[in-house]
Amino acid sequence: MIYAHAGxxxxxxxxxxxxxxKAFKAKLPLEIILMLxxxxxxxxxxxxxxxxxxxxxxxxxxxADPYNASRGFFFSxxxxxxxxxxxxxxxxxxxxxxxxxxxxxxxxxxxxYAIPVIGMCCYVIPTLIPIYFWNESFTNAFYLNVFRHxxxxxxxxxxxxxxxxxxNRPYDKTxxxxxxxxxxxx
Ligand SMILES: [Zn+2]
Numbered sequence: 001m002i003y004a005h006a007g008x009x010x011x012x013x014x015x016x017x018x019x020x021x022k023a024f025k026a027k028l029p030l031e032i033i034l035m036l037x038x039x040x041x042x043x044x045x046x047x048x049x050x051x052x053x054x055x056x057x058x059x060x061x062x063x064a065d066p067y068n069a070s071r072g073f074f075f076s077x078x079x080x081x082x083x084x085x086x087x088x089x090x091x092x093x094x095x096x097x098x099x100x101x102x103x104x105x106x107x108x109x110x111x112x113y114a115i116p117v118i119g120m121c122c123y124v125i126p127t128l129i130p131i132y133f134w135n136e137s138f139t140n141a142f143y144l145n146v147f148r149h150x151x152x153x154x155x156x157x158x159x160x161x162x163x164x165x166x167x168n169r170p171y172d173k174t175x176x177x178x179x180x181x182x183x184x185x186x
Pocket of ligand 1: 016020021053057
């Protein structure tokens with residue numbers, strides 16, 4: 001439970017609020033903590049996530065949106081990861097300014113050492129903790145952590161799928177995104 005939330009904060013506070021939208025400023029120690037929490041969630045590297053997310057906001061629910069909800073529930077949820085990117089995503093993706101992100105030393109570090117850093121944070125450490133501290137079997141520890149990772153992915157995907165279809169639209173009724181209590185609770 002703690003680990004699932006920690007990874008969630010690496011996405012919501014780190015990749016989303018801080019790095020994609022610059023909603024607040026963070027000093028180096030907080031950036032490092034958020035980068036490690038982001039690695040726990042393992043939703044690609046933060047740099048790739050942020051570029052896709054800025055693209056998503058700028059071209060929301062059009063062909064240039066990587067998770068274009070107008071292509072249906074399955075595509076916006078997980079299908080977009082299984083098919084080649086729409087040419088518009090590639091074309092418009094090149095026009096998104098992410099120089100602040102590609103010059104960020106903490107995010108450059110995560111990108112450069114993605115396999116060891118994300119591998120340790122997302123898989124090795126959470127599997128070893130229950131084995132070491134309370135003698136959990138490898139099988140239980142490993143698969144419960146796989147469940148934790150997959151759960152976190154689906155909750156995030158639901159922001160692009162469920163919360164673009166079901167829910168109320170208190171701010172702008174003409175756009176797809178909604179306030180979804182179910183997604184918020186998850
Ligand atoms: Zn956003």
